[in-house]
Amino acid sequence: MAYKLTKGKYRVSCKHPGCTFDHEFTLTQTIMGMTEEDVESEAKKFARDMARVKHDAIHGAKHTLTNPTVRKISGVYEAVGAQSSVLKRQSDAVRYQEYKKGDKILNKGDLATTVCEVVKGSASVDRANAQPYKPGESFGAAALLVNQVRTADVIALEDGTMIAFYNLKELNKKDPRKAKELYSEAMEDMFSVIQTLESTVSDLETELEKAKIASENRKARVAELEELLLKYEKQIEEINGRDSFK
Numbered sequence: 001m002a003y004k005l006t007k008g009k010y011r012v013s014c015k016h017p018g019c020t021f022d023h024e025f026t027l028t029q030t031i032m033g034m035t036e037e038d039v040e041s042e043a044k045k046f047a048r049d050m051a052r053v054k055h056d057a058i059h060g061a062k063h064t065l066t067n068p069t070v071r072k073i074s075g076v077y078e079a080v081g082a083q084s085s086v087l088k089r090q091s092d093a094v095r096y097q098e099y100k101k102g103d104k105i106l107n108k109g110d111l112a113t114t115v116c117e118v119v120k121g122s123a124s125v126d127r128a129n130a131q132p133y134k135p136g137e138s139f140g141a142a143a144l145l146v147n148q149v150r151t152a153d154v155i156a157l158e159d160g161t162m163i164a165f166y167n168l169k170e171l172n173k174k175d176p177r178k179a180k181e182l183y184s185e186a187m188e189d190m191f192s193v194i195q196t197l198e199s200t201v202s203d204l205e206t207e208l209e210k211a212k213i214a215s216e217n218r219k220a221r222v223a224e225l226e227e228l229l230l231k232y233e234k235q236i237e238e239i240n241g242r243d244s245f246k
């Protein structure tokens with residue numbers, strides 16, 4: 001059996017320090033191969049070649065396309081002359097969806113079954129000062145490892161934000177390297193969540209310490225005032241006593 005890929009769309013970026021080259025390439029030709037992996041690596045080669053030509057036209061005088069990352073954005077595999085279960089398997093492992101600015105990508109409390117990766121645009125947790133997730137960055141993985149539900153709303157920050165949803169279990173069967181990469185990103189993601197929590201706890205402890213000191217100071221002041229009040233009351237009594245004595 002053979003496989004083909006039609007309308008494959010890939011994004012290629014250059015990793016030369018400071019280079020901003022990051023473009024999408026649509027493969028006009030249909031790529032064929034004996035396995036999906038063959039098709040994928042062949043398609044990536046085409047995308048890389050297209051990127052090299054464009055990159056060298058822009059930056060060629062300075063440097064050539066360096067350690068390019070080639071990321072699939074869309075395109076479907078089809079088994080040539082056979083069943084469509086391949087299509088289903090493909091969509092089991094990864095699904096792509098595009099969003100407009102402000103659209104909700106993840107809902108807090110929803111069951112977590114996938115890891116998300118920004119393909120295009122950006123997204124962030126729906127709260128002030130949240131770090132934006134940029135292309136190539138993943139999110140939503142901590143939930144898979146910890147409590148199985150989404151812990152926060154995540155929204156798209158711009159129109160045309162494209163998110164890939166990976167099913168790690170299915171992906172591991174098809175593309176173990178990508179699954180492993182996402183898994184280690186997930187661990188980093190979780191560590192950063194833990195770090196944030198730890199720093200919040202430490203901030204709270206500092207606040208509490210300050211409040212305690214302030215409260216101790218107030219107590220001391222109250223005691224001081226009470227003592228002063230007693231002293232005055234005593235003096236008043238003494239004066240009153242003298243008066244009635246006369």
Ligand SMILES: [Zn+2]
Nearest residue numbers: 014016019021
């Ligand atoms: Zn470059």
